[in-house]
Amino acid sequence: GAVVSQHPSWVICKSGTSVKIECRSLDFQATTMFWYRQFPKQSLMLMATSNEGSKATYEQGVEKDKFLINHASLTLSTLTVTSAHPEDSSFYICSARFLEYEQYFGPGTRLTVT
Amino acid sequence: AQKVTQAQTEISVVEKEDVTLDCVYETRDTTYYLFWYKQPPSGELVFLIRRNSFDEQNEISGRYSWNFQKSTSSFNFTITASQVVDSAVYFCALREIFGGSNYKLTFGKGTLLTVNP
Secondary structure (H helix, E strand, C coil): CCCEEEECCEEEECCCCCEEEEEEECCCCCCEEEEEEECCCCCCEEEEEEECCCCCEECCCCCCCCEEEEEEECCEEEEEECCCCHHHCEEEEEEEECCCCCEEECCCEEEEEC | CCEEECCCCEEEEECCCCEEECCEEECCCCCEEEEEEEECCCCCCEEEEEEECCCCCCEEECCEEEEEEHHHCEEEEEECCCCHHHCEEEEEEEEECCCCCCCCEEECCCEEEEEEC
C-alpha cells in the first residue's frame, strides 16, 4: 500500500510556542489530505480537510487561526499549532488520498505542551 | 449524517478465545464503504478491511472474519483463537462513495480489546 509519513513522531514544546507537523505522501500524489486529532482513549476526530492548492476546510469547532494547515504541494501538508497550550496536547494523525481512491494514514505525531 | 456506533468500549478475553467486535452504522447513502482499522499501542492505524455496500458476502482472512448485514446495518468483526498480539483498539469506519467531494471517513469510538495470556 501507499506510504504516508509524518514528522516529527513526537514533540514537546513550551506553552505559547508554535509547532509544525509535516505530512508527506511518499509514493503517490495526495490531492486531498486530512488532519485528525485523537485524545487518549478516544476516537479520531477530523480537524480539517485540505485539497492541494486550496484553503483547508475546517470542521465545526476547530479554530482555523490556531491550527494552520498548508497543502502547498501534492506530496506535502503541514499543520502548525500556533501558541500551543497544554490542552492542545494530543496525538495528531494525517491521512492522504489521491482523488476518490483509498485513504492512507500516517503514523501520527504525539504533541506534548508543557 | 453518517454515524458509526461501537457499543463495546472494552473487551477482555483470554488467549485462544473467539471474540466479536460489533459495529452498527447509519447512513442515508445507498452506496458506501465500511472499514475496520486496528490501532496498536504504537498509535499507527493499521488497515484491516474495506467492504463495498454492494458486496454483502462475508469475508475471512486467516483468523479474522467479517459479517456484513445490510438489513441490520451492521459490520461485525470476529477474531478466532485470539492472541496477545491482537490487543489493540479497533475502529469501525464509514465513508460515503458519491456523497461529496471529500468523501470523509466517519469513525466509531473504538473498542479496546485486551487479550490476556
